[in-house]
Amino acid sequence: MVMAAVGWTTADAQTLVLHFSDGTLLNIEMNTKFRMMNIGDRIFVTMPDGEQVEYSRDDIRMLTYEGVATGSGDVNGDGNVDVADIASVIDIMAGHQASQGSFTNCPNANHPHKIDLGLPSGTKWACCNVGALMPEAYGDMFAWGETRMRNEVYSWTTYTHCEGSYDTCHDLGMNIAKTAYDAATVNWHSPWRMPTFDQYRELYDNTTAVWTKQNGINGVKFTGKNGGSIFLPAAGIIWNDMVVESRGELGCYWSATIDQNYSYRAIYLYLSNSAPYKRLSYREIAYGQSVRAVAE
Numbered sequence: 001m002v003m004a005a006v007g008w009t010t011a012d013a014q015t016l017v018l019h020f021s022d023g024t025l026l027n028i029e030m031n032t033k034f035r036m037m038n039i040g041d042r043i044f045v046t047m048p049d050g051e052q053v054e055y056s057r058d059d060i061r062m063l064t065y066e067g068v069a070t071g072s073g074d075v076n077g078d079g080n081v082d083v084a085d086i087a088s089v090i091d092i093m094a095g096h097q098a099s100q101g102s103f104t105n106c107p108n109a110n111h112p113h114k115i116d117l118g119l120p121s122g123t124k125w126a127c128c129n130v131g132a133l134m135p136e137a138y139g140d141m142f143a144w145g146e147t148r149m150r151n152e153v154y155s156w157t158t159y160t161h162c163e164g165s166y167d168t169c170h171d172l173g174m175n176i177a178k179t180a181y182d183a184a185t186v187n188w189h190s191p192w193r194m195p196t197f198d199q200y201r202e203l204y205d206n207t208t209a210v211w212t213k214q215n216g217i218n219g220v221k222f223t224g225k226n227g228g229s230i231f232l233p234a235a236g237i238i239w240n241d242m243v244v245e246s247r248g249e250l251g252c253y254w255s256a257t258i259d260q261n262y263s264y265r266a267i268y269l270y271l272s273n274s275a276p277y278k279r280l281s282y283r284e285i286a287y288g289q290s291v292r293a294v295a296e
Contacts, residue, residue: 018060044133052133104228106135112188114295118226119202125222125230126192126293130184136217138235140183141244144254144266144285145172147186154238159286166264166284177256184293192293194256197267199294200280204269211273218248220271220278230292232271238288249273252289 018026028047043055102114102124111134114124131140131149140149145161152158161170161181172181177193179185184192195203207222212231214221219233236247251271259265265282268289283289 018055021059046133052137104224104226109134111135112192112293115228115230116226117203117207117222117224117228117230119206119224121199121202122296123195123199123202124295125195125203126184126188126295127230128292129233129235130187130291130293135231136214136219136233138233138244138247139290141235141238141288142183142254142291143288144258145176145181147181147183150288151242153241154286154288155240156286162264162286166286169263169285171263172258174258174260175256176258182256183254183291188293191295193295194254194291195294197255197257197280200255200267200269204278204280209277211271211277218273219251232269232290232292234271234273235290239286244288252283252287253292254283254289258285 016028018028020026028045043060045053045055047053102116104116106113106115106127111128111132112126115127116124128135128137129139130142132138141154142149143154143159143161146159150158156162156166157164161172162168173179175196176182177185177196178190182194184194203222207224209220209222212219212221214231214233217233219231221229221231223229232251232253234246234248234251236244236250237252238244249272251269253269253271255267255269257267259267259282262282264284264286266285267280268283270279270281271277
């Protein structure tokens with residue numbers, strides 16, 4: 001169990017100290033670039049120099065924070081540095097999500113947020129990809145039905161849910177949303193899940209899409225009739241090696257829905273810089289692609 005110890009002093013230094021279970025310490029000098037976010041059992045930290053690192057909550061034994069509430073350390077992204085930032089840190093270490101409501105656009109830097117696009121079903125879309133710390137970040141790439149990004153090639157011989165070839169795929173069901181094979185649910189927990197074909201079709205039919213840049217990153221912006229919007233970066237695709245191909249040119253996003261005619265394919269959203277910038281198609285499930293979550 002992680003415990004949070006909060007200390008206030010009159011010292012000028014503002015330092016967050018992570019105490020790891022192996023006895024090591026990590027001192028983080030706070031500034032306005034610092035962010036901390038909890039997703040499932042993982043803690044994501046944007047360091048003062050902009051570096052992004054990831055930890056397991058089980059690896060962190062205690063947290064201490066020292067300093068006065070001036071000038072830096074805006075953990076909750078509300079533009080102020082005050083006791084609310086300490087509360088946010090404690091919530092993060094306890095495994096609580098920072099944002100529970102829905103918004104038409106991200107209200108702060110505590111991603112992911114539930115974005116309301118005014119869709120008929122009421123489905124809310126995540127503001128960023130699974131494994132990403134911000135909307136324009138690429139995040140992790142998953143083979144369909146796998147829940148961790150791989151450190152080896154993406155191919156039929158390495159795919160977890162087959163016996164080495166496309167014609168030996170395991171039956172994971174027609175819809176893996178909210179199952180042990182759902183990368184969104186496993187990494188972010190409830191209420192997040194992978195979108196189904198129907199939810200992608202609803203997004204497709206009830207928003208406008210435009211190829212654009214966000215903070216220098218290519219991708220497609222979807223805007224709902226209520227003014228809500230999400231940005232899906234062109235994160236590329238992985239196949240047969242560990243090199244991401246077509247990054248900045250293509251976006252490939254898994255759905256939770258298998259092809260009902262061929263068990264080695266699943267439905268995905270394909271994004272490119274050619275109008276209409278989006279289409280729904282099929283892809284062999286051993287490929288590494290992005291996941292954008294939804295909540296209902």
